[in-house]
Amino acid sequence: xxxxxxxxxxxxxxxxxxxxxxxxxxxxxxxxxxxxxxxxxxxxxxxxxxxxxxxxxxxxxxxxxxxxxxxxxxxxxxxxxxxxxxxxxxxxxxxxxxxxxxxxxxxxxxxxxxxxxxxxxxxxxxxxxxxxxxxxxxxxxxxxxxxxxxxxxxxxxxxxxxxxxxxxxxxxxxxxxxxxxxxxxxxxxxxxxxxxxxxxxxxxxxxxxxxxxxxxxxxxxxxx
Amino acid sequence: xxxxxxxxxxxxxxxxxxxxxxxxxxxxxxxxxxxxxxxxxxxxxxxxxxxxxxxxxxxxxxxxxxxxxxxxxxxxxxxxxxxxxxxxxxxxxxxxxxxxxxxxxxxxxxxxxxxxxxxxxxxxxxxxxxxxxxxxxxxxxxxxxxxxxxxxxxxxxxxxxxxxxxxxxxxxxxxxxxxxxxxxxxxxxxxxxxxxxxxxxxxxxxxxxxxxxxxxxxxxxxxx
DNA sequence: GTTTAATTGATTGTCGACAATTTAAGGTGG
DNA sequence: CCACCTTAAATTGTCGACAATCAATTAAAC
Numbered sequence: 001x002x003x004x005x006x007x008x009x010x011x012x013x014x015x016x017x018x019x020x021x022x023x024x025x026x027x028x029x030x031x032x033x034x035x036x037x038x039x040x041x042x043x044x045x046x047x048x049x050x051x052x053x054x055x056x057x058x059x060x061x062x063x064x065x066x067x068x069x070x071x072x073x074x075x076x077x078x079x080x081x082x083x084x085x086x087x088x089x090x091x092x093x094x095x096x097x098x099x100x101x102x103x104x105x106x107x108x109x110x111x112x113x114x115x116x117x118x119x120x121x122x123x124x125x126x127x128x129x130x131x132x133x134x135x136x137x138x139x140x141x142x143x144x145x146x147x148x149x150x151x152x153x154x155x156x157x158x159x160x161x162x163x164x165x166x167x168x169x170x171x172x173x174x175x176x177x178x179x180x181x182x183x184x185x186x187x188x189x190x191x192x193x194x195x196x197x198x199x200x201x202x203x204x205x206x207x208x209x210x211x212x213x214x215x216x217x218x219x220x221x222x223x224x
Numbered sequence: 225x226x227x228x229x230x231x232x233x234x235x236x237x238x239x240x241x242x243x244x245x246x247x248x249x250x251x252x253x254x255x256x257x258x259x260x261x262x263x264x265x266x267x268x269x270x271x272x273x274x275x276x277x278x279x280x281x282x283x284x285x286x287x288x289x290x291x292x293x294x295x296x297x298x299x300x301x302x303x304x305x306x307x308x309x310x311x312x313x314x315x316x317x318x319x320x321x322x323x324x325x326x327x328x329x330x331x332x333x334x335x336x337x338x339x340x341x342x343x344x345x346x347x348x349x350x351x352x353x354x355x356x357x358x359x360x361x362x363x364x365x366x367x368x369x370x371x372x373x374x375x376x377x378x379x380x381x382x383x384x385x386x387x388x389x390x391x392x393x394x395x396x397x398x399x400x401x402x403x404x405x406x407x408x409x410x411x412x413x414x415x416x417x418x419x420x421x422x423x424x425x426x427x428x429x430x431x432x433x434x435x436x437x438x439x440x441x442x443x444x445x446x447x448x
Numbered sequence: 449g450t451t452t453a454a455t456t457g458a459t460t461g462t463c464g465a466c467a468a469t470t471t472a473a474g475g476t477g478g
Numbered sequence: 479c480c481a482c483c484t485t486a487a488a489t490t491g492t493c494g495a496c497a498a499t500c501a502a503t504t505a506a507a508c
Contacts, residue, residue, distance in 0.1 A: 016492090050492060052276070065380070091375065240461080277462070280461095
């Protein structure tokens with residue numbers, strides 16, 4: 001069933017939508033380089049749409065914190081800095097910690113069962129030694145908890161505003177690394193706390209989980 | 225000197241800026257009613273600008289979570305619901321708690337001194353019995369700590385994304401109420417923790433402070 | 449030779465008109 | 479009388495052209 005869990009089916013209805021999604025993808029995956037300038041006319045010809053469309057797309061990208069715009073000057077893709085990554089993780093720790101707390105409070109039994117099922121399939125892959133996690137599994141897990149919080153603001157901020165940036169860092173700095181089995185155990189404990197409706201513990205464990213991930217990323221940065 | 229602390233001097237350089245600021249003000253203050261439809265042509269004549277300007281302004285308002293837009297249908301000012309207010313406070317508790325933690329870590333001695341000075345002027349007003357707080361003082365205090373976190377994402381999310389909504393709730397639901405002296409003491413303790421560079425305590429106290437405020441607002445909602 | 453001023457070129461901001469879609473009204477058939 | 483289809487009005491989406499602003503190059507003055 002829900003194989004590639006694309007949760008909020010962002011169906012592009014308008015041309016500006018399509019262009020926005022395409023541009024976002026190209027930026028996140030580094031097709032459009034970090035720090036590069038976004039010329040409206042240039043992109044207009046490249047994506048075969050009018051400048052108005054490009055402008056709207058760029059405006060939305062600015063809302064996602066993927067580009068920065070200056071009046072009468074133009075827009076640039078954000079630069080990827082170590083400080084920026086740290087700041088991102090601090091926000092994640094805060095918001096996802098609260099998400100876990102609220103998930104422990106608001107997720108239905110069914111949703112918790114599904115979450116356990118997801119974890120089991122992950123465990124099977126870990127046991128059989130398949131190359132696990134790299135992206136998809138981890139993202140799925142976090143998305144479910146975020147959605148489980150049932151807090152619209154929280155969901156919007158994280159999914160629309162933070163996660164694309166996180167992915168941009170991961171992709172462009174080549175962060176796919178290990179940290180697999182330990183992360184799996186951490187996920188298990190978090191789900192356990194949610195099952196027990198232990199809000200306090202769920203938040204604490206999620207914050208720790210993200211802190212560990214942050215430190216893992218920091219050491220990776222130092223190496224390069 | 226810094227009387228009406230308008231921190232991030234949002235100077236309107238372009239016409240879209242001006243219209244955005246004006247429209248945001250009108251929405252927050254209820255001149256444009258919550259839940260009402262935003263007709264592009266109508267606003268275009270009302271504010272004497274082209275539709276393109278209005279569209280850009282509405283897009284930005286959507287980024288602030290002040291309006292919701294549906295493709296090919298239009299934009300509406302968000303509806304104010306008790307649940308929405310709760311969700312807002314949950315996010316604030318999370319983000320401002322982290323802000324206090326980071327402020328304890330990153331604020332300069334000078335900034336902490338200024339914060340203490342601000343608190344003293346507030347105390348004078350409390351002592352002399354002047355009508356205090358209603359808005360300005362409280363906002364000033366929170367803004368300083370948010371900015372003191374030195375975390376760009378945190379700052380943007382709170383100041384550009386949350387606080388206008390909070391103010392919209394306060395203005396339109398007539399939340400100016402009491403809760404003055406107790407809030408002042410809470411502020412004092414938070415600043416004390418920041419002075420001591422006690423990150424843990426600063427976060428905890430800020431989260432409590434916001435929780436108290438939330439409960440205060442909830443009881444007010446029940447009354448009406 | 450260095451700094452300042454002016455001009456040119458290119459980019460962004462703004463506008464009005466046209467196309468596509470939705471909503472409402474009206475009519476037709478069951 | 480209700481349901482469905484058709485049609486018309488209004489609203490949003492998209493476009494190309496023009497105006498305003500900024501960056502760079504060149505010219506001028508000290």
